[in-house]
Amino acid sequence: MKNYDVIIIGAGSVGVPTAMSMAQNKIKVLVIDALASPGQGQNKKAIGGIRATHSDKGKITTCQRSIEIFSTWKEIHGDDIGWIQNGYSFPAYTDEDAKKLKDLMKIQESFNLDIDWLTPKEYLKIVPGINEKNLKGATYSPRDGSASPLLAINAFYFKSLEYGAQYKFNESVLDILVSNDKKLKITTNKGEYKAAKVINAAGNHARQMGQMIDLDFPVVPDSHEGAITEPVQRFFGPMIVDLRPSQDPDTEDSANFYFYQNNEGQVIFCLTPKHLMRGTASEATSVFLPQVAKRMVELFPKLANLKVRRTWRGQYPMTPDGFPIVGETKEFPEFINAIGLCGQGYMLGPGLGEILTRIATCELTQDDIDVLKHFNLYRDFSGIEQFK
Numbered sequence: 001m002k003n004y005d006v007i008i009i010g011a012g013s014v015g016v017p018t019a020m021s022m023a024q025n026k027i028k029v030l031v032i033d034a035l036a037s038p039g040q041g042q043n044k045k046a047i048g049g050i051r052a053t054h055s056d057k058g059k060i061t062t063c064q065r066s067i068e069i070f071s072t073w074k075e076i077h078g079d080d081i082g083w084i085q086n087g088y089s090f091p092a093y094t095d096e097d098a099k100k101l102k103d104l105m106k107i108q109e110s111f112n113l114d115i116d117w118l119t120p121k122e123y124l125k126i127v128p129g130i131n132e133k134n135l136k137g138a139t140y141s142p143r144d145g146s147a148s149p150l151l152a153i154n155a156f157y158f159k160s161l162e163y164g165a166q167y168k169f170n171e172s173v174l175d176i177l178v179s180n181d182k183k184l185k186i187t188t189n190k191g192e193y194k195a196a197k198v199i200n201a202a203g204n205h206a207r208q209m210g211q212m213i214d215l216d217f218p219v220v221p222d223s224h225e226g227a228i229t230e231p232v233q234r235f236f237g238p239m240i241v242d243l244r245p246s247q248d249p250d251t252e253d254s255a256n257f258y259f260y261q262n263n264e265g266q267v268i269f270c271l272t273p274k275h276l277m278r279g280t281a282s283e284a285t286s287v288f289l290p291q292v293a294k295r296m297v298e299l300f301p302k303l304a305n306l307k308v309r310r311t312w313r314g315q316y317p318m319t320p321d322g323f324p325i326v327g328e329t330k331e332f333p334e335f336i337n338a339i340g341l342c343g344q345g346y347m348l349g350p351g352l353g354e355i356l357t358r359i360a361t362c363e364l365t366q367d368d369i370d371v372l373k374h375f376n377l378y379r380d381f382s383g384i385e386q387f388k
Ligand SMILES: Cc1cc2nc3c(=O)[nH]c(=O)nc-3n(C[C@H](O)[C@H](O)[C@H](O)COP(=O)(O)OP(=O)(O)OC[C@H]3O[C@@H](n4cnc5c(N)ncnc54)[C@H](O)[C@@H]3O)c2cc1C
Pocket: 009, 010, 011, 012, 013, 014, 015, 032, 033, 034, 035, 039, 040, 041, 042, 043, 044, 045, 046, 047, 048, 049, 050, 171, 172, 173, 174, 201, 202, 203, 204, 205, 223, 224, 225, 226, 270, 312, 313, 314, 315, 316, 317, 338, 339, 340, 341, 342, 343, 344, 345, 346, 347, 348
């Protein structure tokens, strides 16, 4: 049986950058994934948005580090991962929303988030043609950005191999046992492996991993859909997040929606349904595109003639409050969670990978400890994240 310092279950948004960081720190790490190559779970379903514009210290700080990694990747390592610093914006169309966003800015600024309030006139300069009726202004975070989830995970994967990480693909974890020597034994459909520590980064299947050692983690996959258009010349700057739930009978099943133009000029977009679509069924629905298209064109009429190339459906591995679950379990400190990443696993992955490395090497900083308080498995899950 092969022995490792750390085994990571899941070569996804979190598992791969974590393996990269661990291998760089000379940890002997193995990643096991049921699928054929990196990022074939939910990572490839992400639309590529990367923001530090959150409402709590945990996500803000972790994503600030992720942004440093994504934004400097080409300069340091040479690969183009499609990064652009296009920023994120949240326009407000009611006084209540404007107040909510401005109040939140005070918290965000206290964690050093670079965020401004733009007047309607200033906002129209970066999103020319957006619907001006009742526009009260918008927040704008210029350091946020976007990158291709496909290119980024491959870049992280090949770098992790260079640093010495090992991978087993097409191999499903079937059982986890804590042996007498406190090491964890992982049984897959192809073999057995031992490690001093195991990281649960199994995304949609995180709960099943816990059940293998009689622990229950509140992570439930919940479907979301996305779409991408043909590429066109750049005609607006930031990601636009419309926070308003729809009031229109045609689209009333939808809460917020968001879209941006990627480095190739394609517009990529998502819509949050009001009702939950639990489970892992991944056939695209026929309701998503008519709903989201109607809302997008109302908000930004210039989008009207774009051709949509493809729609898809994936899942957010959701927790009840919209915050991830990261850290050791009390029952088995060798079993470490990096689960429940909700709609932000891709943007949190690289920053989280470094924190997980410091958990494994017992080198957590005070900042890490503060961040991990927000992601604690033993919280009461009663809060609701404002931007989940
Ligand atoms: C439409 C859509 C748009 C999104 N847009 C964004 C975005 O713009 N920005 C953002 O940050 N996030 C976005 N997300 C969310 C993001 O995709 C997820 O949060 C993220 O991929 C979760 O990462 P993960 O590592 O937990 O899971 P995954 O990336 O799914 O990785 C988990 C891996 O574990 C493996 N696994 C599971 N069980 C086993 C087992 N028993 N044995 C072996 N391997 C196993 C799976 O095969 C999988 O590869 C979006 C999601 C959707 C659906």
